[in-house]
Structures are given as structure tokens and as C-alpha cells.
Amino acid sequence: MTDVLLVEDDPLLREATQLSLERYGYGVRTASDGHAGLALFHDRAPDVVVVDVMLPRLGGVSVVRRIRAVSRLPMLMISARTDPVDVILGLEAGADDYLTKPYDIPVLVARIRAALRRTADTAPSEPPPHATRLRFGDLTVDTASMDVHREGRLLELTPTERRLVLEFAAEPGVVLSRTVLLERVWDYACGGDARVVDVHVKRLRAKIGRERIVTVRGFGYKLVP
Incomplete structure (x- = not known):
């Protein structure tokens, strides 16, 4: 059973979401504030975290940032706030x-499933014959383990960043449009918002080097071999 950690301070919405997710077969643990959510996470790591942005004691962005510092599990933020700045802050945090609220439960479930698909451990127990290590200057991408090294140092990447790297590494020098990246990395689960791509590419550049991913204005991005 997939274990969901739901951190939501609204008691009615928290209970309604919990009951609905349980009907879909998920195991759900809930917390009403940020500190309680972190305590549940450290007590037993879930498979996926769903966290509200506006929480008492410790905000949702801080919760996401602290979990991301120690874990690669998928996290979804929910909020009544639709300002692009809030969306960017949440994605930047990890x-x-x-x-956005109000949301339909089937949509939330679809987002959870998409996140779990993207972050599933796809590395086989024995690397297939075609598995290779791709090198791009000081960057090494292992297509089997999905590990990325820079100057020999293992980079701490989120699951989404790993998938982005693999897409770029599979076609070095080829311009990948935002639409293509949305389809391949997000399955359009983010609603087709190209800003999601821009935010994650910015975060990825900070880790692998700004010069490694080039913006081709009006088209998209490409990895410099």
C-alpha cells in the first residue's frame, strides 16, 4: 500500500482528503502543522508527501525544503494561493x-500517481548491456543508476532533476522544447505550465553548471556536449 503523508491545517479538508485517498487504496497519515508533519516523516518516511503552503508553526515551503535536504521522495504542494511567485517558491524549495485549491480528488490522485511514476526506482538490479556512463566535460551521467557526478562528486538531485538530466543527456546538443520536456518529464501533470520547466532548469543549472544547459530563445533548452 502506498503511504501518503498529508500535512493540512484545515480540519475539514484534511479529513475529507484523507477519507477520499483511502477510498483509492492509499494509506494516509495526517498532520495539522509543519512541525508535526516533519515528526511523522522522520518517524516513518512515506512514499509521497502532500503539504499545504500555509501552515501554522512551520510553513509548507520550509517543510518541503527540510525534507528535500534528506530525501528524494516525491512531494506535492497544495494551496489556495495562485500567485506565480508562490508556485515558484514551492518548486524552488524542492x-x-x-x-491549487479547491481541487478535485481525482486530479490530486492523478498528480500523486504521476509523481510516483516519475520518481519510481527504475534502476534494475543488474545493469542491462546498453547501460552506459555518459560524459559531458566535468559531468558524468549514469543512465542505469541515474546518478550524476560533477568533477567526481555525486550531486544531490531531486527525482525531477534526474529525469531532466536523462532527457538532456539522451540527446546532447539537440534543442528540447518546453512542450517536449513537459510531456516526457511531467506527463503534463503540471497542467502544461511552461514555467515549471523554467524553474526546474534553473535549479538544475545551479547544480551542474550554468554553461552546461543553454537557452535557445523561442525554442527551448539544450545540453552542451
Whole structure:
């Protein structure tokens, strides 16, 4: 059973979401504030975290940032706030997706499933014959383990950043449009918002080097071999 950690301070919405997710077969643990959510996370790591942005004691962005510092599990932020700045802050903190309230439970479930698909451990127990290590200057991408090294140092990447790297590494020098990246990395789960791509590419550049991913204005991005 997939274990969901739901951190939501609204008691009615928290209970309604919990009951609905349980009907879909998920195991759900809930917390009403940020500190309680972190305590549940450290007590037993869930498979996915759904966290509200506006929380008492410790805000949702801080919760996401602290979890992301120690874990690669998928996280979704939910909020009644639709300002692009709030969306960007949530994604910059390490969230994989952002869903605005009010939301339909089937949509939330679809987002959870998409996040779990994207972050599933796809590395086989024995690397297939075609698995290779791709090198791009000081950057090494292992297509089997999905590990990325820079100057020999293992980079701490989120699941979404790993998938982005793999897409770029599979076609070095080829311009990938935002639409293509949305389809391949997010399955359009973010609603087709190209800003999601821009935010994650910015975060990825900070880790692998700004010069490694080039913006081709009006078209998209490409990895410099």
C-alpha cells in the first residue's frame, strides 16, 4: 500500500482528503502543522508527501525544503494561493508539483500517481548491456543508476532533476522544447505550465553548471556536449 503523508491545517479538508485517498487504496497519515508533519516523516518516511503552503508553526515551503535536504521522495504542494511567485517558491524549495485549491480528488490522485511514476526506482538490479556512463566535460551521467557526478562528486538531485538530466543527456546538443520536456518529464501533470520547466532548469543549472544547459530563445533548452 502506498503511504501518503498529508500535512493540512484545515480540519475539514484534511479529513475529507484523507477519507477520499483511502477510498483509492492509499494509506494516509495526517498532520495539522509543519512541525508535526516533519515528526511523522522522520518517524516513518512515506512514499509521497502532500503539504499545504500555509501552515501554522512551520510553513509548507520550509517543510518541503527540510525534507528535500534528506530525501528524494516525491512531494506535492497544495494551496489556495495562485500567485506565480508562490508556485515558484514551492518548486524552488524542492516540490515536484503544485496544485491549487479547491481541487478535485481525482486530479490530486492523478498528480500523486504521476509523481510516483516519475520518481519510481527504475534502476534494475543488474545493469542491462546498453547501460552506459555518459560524459559531458566535468559531468558524468549514469543512465542505469541515474546518478550524476560533477568533477567526481555525486550531486544531490531531486527525482525531477534526474529525469531532466536523462532527457538532456539522451540527446546532447539537440534543442528540447518546453512542450517536449513537459510531456516526457511531467506527463503534463503540471497542467502544461511552461514555467515549471523554467524553474526546474534553473535549479538544475545551479547544480551542474550554468554553461552546461543553454537557452535557445523561442525554442527551448539544450545540453552542451
